[in-house]
Structure formats: C-alpha cells, structure tokens
Amino acid sequence: MNMLKKQLMPKWFYQMASPKWCYKITGQLLPIFGCAALGLLLLGTVWALLFAPPDYQQGNSFRIIYIHVPSAILAQSIYITMALAGAVGIIWKMKIADMVAYACAPIGASMAFVALITGAIWGKPTWGSWWVWDARLTSMLILLFLYFGVMALYAAMGKPSKAARATAILSLVGLVNIPIIKYSVEWWNTLHQPATFTLTEKPAMPVEMWLPLLVMLIGFYCFFATSMMLRLRTEILSREKRTAWVKELVTKSSVR
Amino acid sequence: MTPKRKNRLMLVLFVIFGGVTAVGLGLYALDKGVGISIFYSPQQIAAGEAPTDKRIRAGGMVQKGSVKRDQSSLKVEFVLTDYKQNLNVIYEGILPDLFREGQGIVAQGQLDSEGVFRAVEVLAKHDEKYMPPEVAEALEKAGVDASGEQLESNANYQLEVSQ
Numbered sequence: 028m029n030m031l032k033k034q035l036m037p038k039w040f041y042q043m044a045s046p047k048w049c050y051k052i053t054g055q056l057l058p059i060f061g062c063a064a065l066g067l068l069l070l071g072t073v074w075a076l077l078f079a080p081p082d083y084q085q086g087n088s089f090r091i092i093y094i095h096v097p098s099a100i101l102a103q104s105i106y107i108t109m110a111l112a113g114a115v116g117i118i119w120k121m122k123i124a125d126m127v128a129y130a131c132a133p134i135g136a137s138m139a140f141v142a143l144i145t146g147a148i149w150g151k152p153t154w155g156s157w158w159v160w161d162a163r164l165t166s167m168l169i170l171l172f173l174y175f176g177v178m179a180l181y182a183a184m185g186k187p188s189k190a191a192r193a194t195a196i197l198s199l200v201g202l203v204n205i206p207i208i209k210y211s212v213e214w215w216n217t218l219h220q221p222a223t224f225t226l227t228e229k230p231a232m233p234v235e236m237w238l239p240l241l242v243m244l245i246g247f248y249c250f251f252a253t254s255m256m257l258r259l260r261t262e263i264l265s266r267e268k269r270t271a272w273v274k275e276l277v278t279k280s281s282v283r
Numbered sequence: 284m285t286p287k288r289k290n291r292l293m294l295v296l297f298v299i300f301g302g303v304t305a306v307g308l309g310l311y312a313l314d315k316g317v318g319i320s321i322f323y324s325p326q327q328i329a330a331g332e333a334p335t336d337k338r339i340r341a342g343g344m345v346q347k348g349s350v351k352r353d354q355s356s357l358k359v360e361f362v363l364t365d366y367k368q369n370l371n372v373i374y375e376g377i378l379p380d381l382f383r384e385g386q387g388i389v390a391q392g393q394l395d396s397e398g399v400f401r402a403v404e405v406l407a408k409h410d411e412k413y414m415p416p417e418v419a420e421a422l423e424k425a426g427v428d429a430s431g432e433q434l435e436s437n438a439n440y441q442l443e444v445s446q
Binding site: 080081082083084085089092114117118119152153154155156159160161162196199200201202203204207214215216217218220221222223231232233235236 | 291320
C-alpha cells in the first residue's frame with residue numbers, strides 16, 4: 028500500500044504539501060513569471076494596437092479581441108484550476124491546495140468580468156446590442172456568478188478548513204458550466220460567433236493577427252501565475268503565522 | 284491511495300457526475316421546451332417549428348441583391364436565407380454597421396399572416412474570420428471567400444461565361 032501511495036503522484040506533489048517548501052519555491056518562481064507577464068503583455072499590447080492590421084469589416088474595433096479572448100480563456104482556465112485544487116484539497120486534505128483554490132477565485136472573477144465588459148463594448152458597434160441572452164453570454168455570466176458564489180461562501184464560513192471543503196464542492200458542481208460555455212456556440216444557435224482561437228485548429232485569421240493574440244494569451248497566463256502566487260504566499264504566511272519558520276522569516280527580514 | 288482517500292475521490296467524482304447529469308438533463312428539457320437557441324433558421328420557420336403567435340428571432344444570411352430600401356423612410360426589405368429556405372423580412376429602423384448583403388444577421392420580430400417577418404430589431408452576426416482589408420480585396424478579386432470557397436456571385440458569373 029505504501030509503495031503504491033508513493034508512486035501515484037510525482038514527488039513535487041507531496042513536497043508542495045509543505046507550506047514552507049511551497050513558500051520557498053514560489054518565491055523563486057515569482058520573479059520569472061512576473062517579468063514574463065510584464066514583457067509579454069507590453070509586447071502584445073503594442074503589437075496588437077499599433078502593428079496588427081485592422082479587420083476588413085470591423086476596422087479597428089476588432090482589436091478588443093486582444094483583451095476579450097485571453098480574459099475569457101483565462102476565466103475558464105482559472106475556474107478549472109480552482110475546482111481541481113479544491114478536489115485535491117478534499118481528497119488529500121492538503122492545506123496548500125485549499126489556499127490555491129482560495130487564491131484563484133477573485134482573479135478568475137475579475138477575468139470573467141473583463142471578458143463580459145469587453146464583450147459588451149464590442150457587441151454594441153458590431154452586433155448593435157450591448158447584451159443578448161444567448162447561450163454563450165448567459166453561461167459566461169453564470170461563470171461570473173459562480174465565482175461570486177465561491178467567494179461569498181468562503182467569506183461566510185468561519186473555519187478555513189470547513190470553508191475550503193464547502194467551496195470546493197460548490198466549484199466542482201459548477202465545473203459542468205465549463206463545457207457548456209465552450210460548446211454553447213456549437214450546440215445552439217447563438218449570436219456569438221464560434222471560437223476564434225483553438226489549440227487544435229488553424230486559426231481563422233492571418234499570422235499577423237493571431238500571433239499578437241497568442242503573445243497576449245501567454246502574457247495573461249503569466250499574469251495569472253504571478254498574481255496567484257502573490258496571493259498564495261500572503262495566505263501561507265497568514266495561516267502559518269504561529270509556526271517557527273514564519274516567525275524566523277519575519278524576524279530576520281525586520282532586522283535587515 | 285489509502286481507502287479514506289479513495290472514498291473522498293469517489294465523493295468528488297460523484298459530485299462532478301451528479302452535477303453534469305442534473306444540468307445536462309435540465310438543459311435538454313429546456314431546449315426541448317422553450318428552446319435555448321437564440322434564433323430560428325428560415326428552414327425551421329418554413330417547417331412550422333417557430334411559433335407564429337409571439338415574438339421570435341430569425342437568423343440567417345442576407346441574400347445578395349435582395350435589400351430594397353425605401354427612399355423616403357427607414358423602411359427596408361430583404362430576404363433572409365440559409366441557402367435552403369428563404370424568408371422575407373420587413374424592418375423599419377436603423378441597421379447596425381455590419382449589416383450588408385451576404386452577411387449574417389439575427390432579427391427579432393413576428394411572422395404575419397402572409398409569412399412575412401416583421402422585424403422590430405436587427406442585430407448583425409459576424410463570423411469568427413478576421414482579415415486585413417488588403418487580403419479581403421485580393422480574395423474578392425480571386426473570387427473566393429475567406430475559407431477558400433468560390434463566391435456565389437462569381438461562381439454564377441463563371442458558369443455563364445463557360446456557357
């Protein structure tokens with residue numbers, strides 16, 4: 028049994044369970060992702076706004092996809108991360124996983140919010156309407172409310188371990204919304220167009236248009252990694268404040 | 284994996300699959316009942332699937348050469364098509380910028396007794412294809428659309444030439 032347990036997950040998975048080790052490794056990763064995010068987002072924004080060609084029908088208003096598409100993809104990826112971390116927290120009773128899920132929720136909510144707002148701003152000139160109750164837009168709004176629900180439930184529960192369990196179950200139930208968002212444009216008639224950007228197919232736009240989009244997308248992922256690790260590290264310190272290593276860390280840095 | 288963890292894994296899987304089943308059945312019922320799709324296609328309307336006693340949305344392509352504008356008012360008439368069935372639409376009001384022949388639109392309104400769709404709102408539906416103006420121009424000259432298929436009008440023209 029013990030042998031099997033050891034082989035099930037890679038070594039780093041069990042090391043991650045130690046808040047001290049996790050704090051150390053995220054401290055090393057943080058500057059890498061932070062610089063990558065800053066560089067890629069700057070490069071992507073300048074490229075998208077100044078050098079990418081305008082669309083033959085929408086003109087310059089199409090450039091909003093460089094924010095809209097990455098934030099919509101991120102909102103869904105972060106939700107999956109949050110739900111998986113919640114599941115790991117339930118199954119392995121891993122405190123770090125609970126903290127990751129907790130750190131993800133507000134970032135994902137803001138991404139969903141940005142996707143909805145940019146979509147509305149885009150929708151007015153292209154469709155002629157700020158909002159329609161089509162399947163894609165509605166399921167995306169539900170995703171935002173799921174994030175709000177997770178955050179509210181966490182805030183309403185007193186004990187962190189109890190709150191983590193309850194929010195993990197809520198986010199796992201809400202996981203069903205992700206394939207609905209993805210396939211809503213294929214299952215039903217929607218005003219929203221099908222996916223612009225998929226990993227499996229050739230994008231329906233020329234290289235000089237989708238390359239800046241790819242740069243922005245990777246930049247958004249790095250931004251998420253950076254902000255999530257920042258929140259995670261704060262959370263580790265506040266929850267582990269009674270342990271010897273945190274006390275040592277705090278006293279050492281205050282001397283300097 | 285310890286038995287305890289296995290139990291908790293089962294709980295997690297149960298929660299996910301329970302949620303998927305419940306929501307899936309709910310959506311299926313909703314789609315069969317009131318319909319989740321935001322619009323009916325001309326084919327569905329021709330087959331009588333759309334209710335005639337209430338306001339609905341109809342979606343499709345604006346047929347090329349079918350747009351007739353009234354000179355003295357904002358009234359506009361056009362044919363909505365899905366290349367299988369056609370639907371005559373009458374609308375009075377401001378059209379979105381992206382409204383043009385050969386483009387997709389979604390119109391909200393009601394069918395009258397003669398089967399004409401009286402629209403009160405017209406929204407433009409654009410596709411996921413983006414291209415720079417120069418590319419679009421070059422493609423038009425070559426007589427193909429963005430996916431490389433022959434354009435209808437040019438195809439007809441070529442047919443006439445070959446005859």
